[in-house]
Amino acid sequence: MSNHSPPALACRDVTVRYGDVTALSDVSIEFEAGLIHAVLGQNGAGKTTFARVASGLVQPTAGQVEISGRAIRTGHVRDSREAGVELVHQSFALPPSFTVAEVMEFGAPGHGGFYSRKALAQKWRAHLQSLDIQVDLSRRIRDLPVETQQSIEIARALVTDAKVLILDEPTAVLSPAGIETLFARVRRLKERGVTVILILHKIREVLAIADTISVLRGGRRVEGPLPKAGLTAEQLTALIVGDAARPQSAKDRDALLGVGEPGDIPLHGNSGRAARQPVLTMTSVSTLPDDEGAALDNVSLSIQPGEIVGIAGVEGNGQKTLVRAIANLATLSGGAIMLAGQNVTEKTLAARRGAGLRIIPFERNVEGLSLTSSLWENWSARELLQGSLLKLVKPAGIRARCDQSLKNWGVHYHASTQQAGSLSGGNAQKVILAREIDADAKLIIAAQPTRGLDIGATAFVWKALREARDKGVAILLISSDLDELFDISDRVVVMLSGRVAGEFVGPYDIQSVGAAMVGATSVAAGA
Structure with a gap:
């Protein structure tokens, strides 16, 4: 770093504690202005807490934040924004019923007054075009693809002429093509002089985009910022994992950390076994529209005993409705569902569980557990x-x-x-x-079963699913992580707008899967 230029962002001895839990411990780190910086680490390493401290959302227990060499009041979003720091969260915060123009105005400093929708669109069109965002400003947020919603979030963050833009896990909900588009936009922001900090956990993505790399582990900075030049995936893997127990296979390690190309993962599992009667058969299933996500449209799907079928797709393309339909929580408008040899189309959830259905839900702290119960x-x-309601x-x-x-x-x-x-x-x-x-499990639906888990816990979940498969259980795995799907699935089915857009077997071609995810192609079967 030049001795004449202060860092764009610096944290000095930052510690964050929540009761007995230490999320960050004495973290000191400086980010040079005008570069793309990656903060890397496994889930639970403290990456998001760091981003929230830097953006003023979290008041640290101890420590200081400096912007361009000037200390700012920590724990105050307004102070951080006025100093030029903006954060785009992993979970988007756009009001779904607002139009693009309305959310741009709502996020602008000093917004107010009376505008017609036409006037708002004219006001914000140039700003969006300057960021190469082509969108109809009269469209409502809920009707936009997830990649476009993210680009609008970034555009809102840059309304204040931000000097430092922090993106928290921005690739988590994107297709491969969407990641490439995002990275191109980040490089253009760098050319405009914006300092970009990307919170990531996949080594492949970090090596593709970053100028410098920093690694957090267990709430501590273990290294960085280091220039990317000369760093290898093996070196970064060692920094991320440290002395923790490693997964049993190199293939699992690569999938967990996003090393190499997902398509490099070889054929495995039961793909070569003789076909048996499916545990689950969905025939031309459609559902009525509701507020829970894209409706299913003529979906046919089957899973054999001892098979893991992965469901890929950009989030919001019918994955949740698929689970709800199998569990009788969505209203069918057509089609039939067979489970373990029984027609359960009209059966209750309790009856389906009695037939062997088990569900690991999307949100473990909302749908999976009652946090206040024992x-x-x-x-x-x-x-x-x-059991029977009459049973003691x-x-x-x-x-x-x-x-x-x-x-x-x-x-x-x-x-x-x-x-x-x-x-x-x-x-x-x-x-x-x-x-x-x-x-008694016959069909296990595992919906985002490793989201938010660290490497050890993720490896444990994978082991449990594989062991269930090897005992003859059919498994439907829904994940937004292609590395995870490619690593443990026997087949991968892509969903787009509530329909099946492609079906693949390993070794997987990430370009073909990615094309199906965004509707560039529709594939009945691939290898």
């Missing part, structure tokens, strides 16, 4: 759902069975009476696995 009450939901419930017996199950699954807890909300993300997910993966 562990044994959460675990016993399976027995209560599948004996809490002591349930607690004993719960304790044995949680111990078998390696859950770290004090007592089965403690609240589920007291567990870490990995242990909370293990509770759900202990409840859902049992001897």
Whole structure:
């Protein structure tokens, strides 16, 4: 760094504690102006906490933040924005019912007054075009593709003439083509003099875009910023993982960290086995529109015993509705569903669970667990759902069975009476696995089962799903992470706008899968 230019952003001895949990510990780091910086680390490393401190959303327990050499008041978003720092969150915050022009005006400093929609569109068209964002400003946010929504978030952040733009896990919901478009936009921002900090966890993406790389592990800065030149994927892997237990195979390690190309993962699993009667068969299934996501449109899908079928697609293209349809939580307008040899099209969720359906839901802390209820009450939901309402419930017996199950699954807890909300993300997910993966399971739906988990917990979930597959269970794996899907799926089905847009078997071609995700092609089967 030049001795004459202060860093665009600097954190000095920043610590963040939440009760007994330390999210950041004595982190000091400087980012040179006008470069693209990547902050790398596995889930739980402290990356998002760092971004929230730098942008004023989190008040650190100790430490200082400096912008262009000037200390700012921490924990105040307005001060950070006035100093030129903007953060685009991983979860978009755009009001879905607003038009593009309205959200641009709403995010601008000093907005107010009366505007017609036409006047608003004229006001913001030049700003969007300067960022190479081509969009109808009268369209509502909910009707835009996720890549376009993200570009609008970035455009809003740059309204204030930001000097430092922080993007938190910006690639998590994008297709391969969408990632390329994002990176091109980031490079153009660098040319305009904006300092960009990307919070990422995949080594492949970091090496493709960053000028410098910093690594966080366990809330501490272990290295960086280092110039990208000369750094290898192997060196970065060692920095990210440290002395923690590594996955059993190099293939898993590469998938966990996003090393190399996802398409390099070879054929595996049961793809060469003789076909048997499917556990799940969906025939021309369509659903009525609702507020929960894209409706299904003539979806046909089958899964054999001992097979993992991955569902790929940009988020919001019918994945949630697919799960809800299988669970009888979405209203079908056509088609039929067979489960374990039974026609369950008109059956209740309880009846489907009785036939062997198990669900690891999208949101473990919302749909999967009651955080204020005890562990044994959460675990016993399976027995209560599948048992007779007239059956006598004996809490002591349930607690004993719960304790044995949680111990078998390696859950770290004090007592089965403690609240589920007291567990870490990995242990909370293990509770759900202990409840859902049992001897009577025929079909397991695993919806984003590793999101937010660290490397060790993710490897544990993969191991559990593979073991269930090897016992003959059919598994439907829904994930936005292509590395994950390519690593453990026997087939990958792509969904687009509520329809099946492609089906692939390994070794996978990421370009073909990515093209199907954005509608550039539709493939019935590929290899």
